[in-house]
Amino acid sequence: MNEDLKVNLSGLPRDCIDASAPENISAAAPSQDPVAESEPELVVNPWDIVLCSSGTLICCENAIVVLIIFHSPSLRAPMFLLIGSLALADLLAGLGLIINFVFAYLLQSEATKLVTIGLIVASFSASVCSLLAITVDRYLSLYYALTYHSERTVTFTYAMLVILWGTSICLGLLPVMGWNCLRDESTCSVVRPLTKNNAAILSISFLFMFALMLQLYIQICKIVMRHAHQIALQHHFLATSHYVTTRKGVSTLALILGTFAACWMPFTLYSLIADYTYPSIYTYATLLPATYNSIINPVIYAFRNQEIQKALCLICCGCIPSTLSQRARSPSDV
Secondary structure (H helix, E strand, C coil): CHHHHCCEEECCCCCCCCCCCHHHHHHHHHHHHHHHHCCCEEECCHHHHHHHHHHHHHHHHHHHHHHHHHHCCCCCCHHHHHHHHHHHHHHHHHHHHHHHHHHHHHCCCHHHHHHHHHHHHHHHHHHHHHHHHHHHHHHHHHHCCCCCCCHHHHHHHHHHHHHHHHHHHHHHHHHHCCCCCCCCHHHECCCCCCEHHHHHHHHHHHHHHHHHHHHHHHHHHHHHHHHHHHHHHHHCCHHHHHHHHHHHHHHHHHHHHHHHHHHHHHHHHHHHHCCCCCCHHHHHHHHHHHHHHHHHHHHHHHCCCHHHHHHHHHHHHCCCCHHHHCCCCCCCCC
């Protein structure tokens, strides 16, 4: 990406001079000097502006989520720690997009390229890993419902956070530590200065995590349907309640996985088959939807959560609406 973020310089057009009119030449000569000596103007790639705007929106949304979880002592359960990890990772990703834009046009150097690409790789890796951790947590909360609220679960959650952030930081440090293509352009991927091997590892890792998430959500869906069936039998309204609850649970899972795949799959597959010789517009067109996932994540995982909604209302207006306080959690709220 940084390869495409170079400053474009363009000079002003020269005036046309009639060679057959010497007086016109002498008259036009003084007017040409300012044109020839003028400073070249800075041309900004519109795609970079869109990416920077996307990063700004990502920062604003996820900063709200991070502040809510940090400000509310009641939001310390494992689920909220993982949601906070996701929001922090997306916040850093948005900040990385903004910094990348500023450095690309105002402070160009190899060091800034490596630092910004390292931050972006680490933050987006932490975002995807946090999504996987949330999926694992949701599966455990349903499969081990009786023992989920225990000290063991909290310890396991902290272990997942340490592993996912440690792995993400290591991936972000690879370009900084020398695994980059600044010395050999032929090894560059679609995102300069990442090498093709580095991009391939990231893409394959994403596909593996997506497959794992898909498998876990299939198991979650089965558990939800079984719970809904048992509840319906106990209350003697099998036909209607079981259908509605199951449909809602399946719709929620389809929304989560569908959004995740639609945002990340194009760029992942493109990174596997393409390299630096491909037109940059393809890189922008596939990378931009990937950034949208960090915009959608707070809506799916945070703002839809009842406890976070209550905390947000308490922070903003000091009260909890009756609609939130009376709402009961259903088996489809996965």
